[in-house]
Amino acid sequence: MPLIPTLSETLARARADLRVGLPVVIRDGEQTALVAAIETLSPARLAELRAQGAPHVALTARRAETLKARVYDGDLARLPLPPDQGADWLRGLADPAGDLANPMKGPLFAMRGGATDIERAGIALAKSAHLLPAVLVVPTTQDLPGLTRFDALPAIASLAAETAMAEVAAARVPLALAGQSRLHIYRPDDGEAEHYAVEIGQPARDKPVLARLHSACFTGDVLGSLKCDCGPQLHEALRMMGENGAGVLLYLNQEGRGIGLANKMRAYSLQDQGYDTVEANHRLGFEDDERDFRIGAALLRRLGFGQVRLLTNNPRKVQMLENHGIGVTERVPLITPRNRFNTGYLDIKAEKSGHLL
Numbered sequence: 001m002p003l004i005p006t007l008s009e010t011l012a013r014a015r016a017d018l019r020v021g022l023p024v025v026i027r028d029g030e031q032t033a034l035v036a037a038i039e040t041l042s043p044a045r046l047a048e049l050r051a052q053g054a055p056h057v058a059l060t061a062r063r064a065e066t067l068k069a070r071v072y073d074g075d076l077a078r079l080p081l082p083p084d085q086g087a088d089w090l091r092g093l094a095d096p097a098g099d100l101a102n103p104m105k106g107p108l109f110a111m112r113g114g115a116t117d118i119e120r121a122g123i124a125l126a127k128s129a130h131l132l133p134a135v136l137v138v139p140t141t142q143d144l145p146g147l148t149r150f151d152a153l154p155a156i157a158s159l160a161a162e163t164a165m166a167e168v169a170a171a172r173v174p175l176a177l178a179g180q181s182r183l184h185i186y187r188p189d190d191g192e193a194e195h196y197a198v199e200i201g202q203p204a205r206d207k208p209v210l211a212r213l214h215s216a217c218f219t220g221d222v223l224g225s226l227k228c229d230c231g232p233q234l235h236e237a238l239r240m241m242g243e244n245g246a247g248v249l250l251y252l253n254q255e256g257r258g259i260g261l262a263n264k265m266r267a268y269s270l271q272d273q274g275y276d277t278v279e280a281n282h283r284l285g286f287e288d289d290e291r292d293f294r295i296g297a298a299l300l301r302r303l304g305f306g307q308v309r310l311l312t313n314n315p316r317k318v319q320m321l322e323n324h325g326i327g328v329t330e331r332v333p334l335i336t337p338r339n340r341f342n343t344g345y346l347d348i349k350a351e352k353s354g355h356l357l
């Protein structure tokens with residue numbers, strides 16, 4: 001019996017491969033293509049890929065709009081790689097860092113017609129590897145042993161909900177702001193980041209629990225950045241749970257609303273150029289919010305909680321939990337002080353993302 005990796009295992013390998021600059025093979029019916037992340041593509045690897053066939057780029061519609069490329073494929077655009085262009089040109093398409101210095105990348109000719117599911121899967125893979133959402137796609141007929149391959153299209157978008165998570169450890173941690181807590185570590189089967197649950201006191205399972213789903217923010221939570229409200233929200237939530245005597249805080253490793261810390265810093269760099277938090281995400285090729293809140297719902301259920309009093313200003317979080325089987329009996333606002341660095345950010349969250357601030 002050959003040992004065949006599961007889809008979760010293949011996904012974990014594919015993310016690692018893309019991050020180090022290796023292409024993966026994706027098959028969709030009769031079509032097979034090599035897919036590589038542009039962010040990590042070296043000139044030497046590009047030359048190898050060119051020897052396999054005619055490459056094209058797949059970008060999200062968000063990035064294509066910034067580049068003024070035509071979008072014929074709904075949520076993505078495909079651009080052929082011209083023979084006289086190379087790694088620098090590709091990098092310019094993927095990475096907005098050079099947009100101001102070099103605004104004219106085109107004219108850019110977009111491809112039309114034909115199947116686009118391999119491209120869509122490739123972009124989803126690059127996003128889940130926390131790379132820039134832009135991939136090089138090379139249709140091929142060769143059998144390429146040694147590369148990670150998907151023999152059918154990976155249904156990445158629906159995977160997170162189904163991914164199993166194992167509790168790997170739990171132990172008591174006394175907290176300055178909340179008293180006794182128990183920290184649980186959960187590890188997803190598909191190699192994604194671990195998530196944490198902090199149980200404060202001994203919350204009853206048969207009553208709505210005071211809960212917070214907190215997305216990781218290295219800059220705010222750890223460094224005390226004044227650019228956002230994350231650190232004060234984290235501390236205030238813990239303090240309220242301590243005062244309440246019980247609660248549960250999920251610390252979800254979805255840094256930068258799911259785009260990863262490197263991309264969040266790219267977004268900050270665009271914000272330094274004057275774009276707001278939403279525009280910066282779009283210029284990078286991301287949606288405003290790439291988080292998958294199903295993970296939070298799954299974790300709450302796993303901990304035995306079916307109903308929550310949710311500490312949040314974000315109505316989407318309430319909606320997503322309810323959609324995924326967790327009753328939100330009350331939304332408890334979590335308002336923290338403004339300062340001159342975060343006030344614009346909070347205004348945009350209220351205006352464009354519907355936060356109740």
Ligand SMILES: Nc1nc2c(ncn2[C@@H]2O[C@H](COP(=O)(O)OP(=O)(O)OP(=O)(O)O)[C@@H](O)[C@H]2O)c(=O)[nH]1
Binds near residue numbers: 216312313334
């Ligand atoms: N992409 C991006 N992410 C940011 C930026 N500023 C903060 N973040 C991230 O935004 C997320 C905020 O998470 P939360 O505080 O849990 O969620 P929220 O949507 O603000 O809703 P609340 O429950 O009301 O706080 C964290 O993952 C931060 O890292 C930014 O300018 N760009």
Ligand SMILES: [Zn+2]
Binds near residue numbers: 217219221229230
């Ligand atoms: Zn933050």
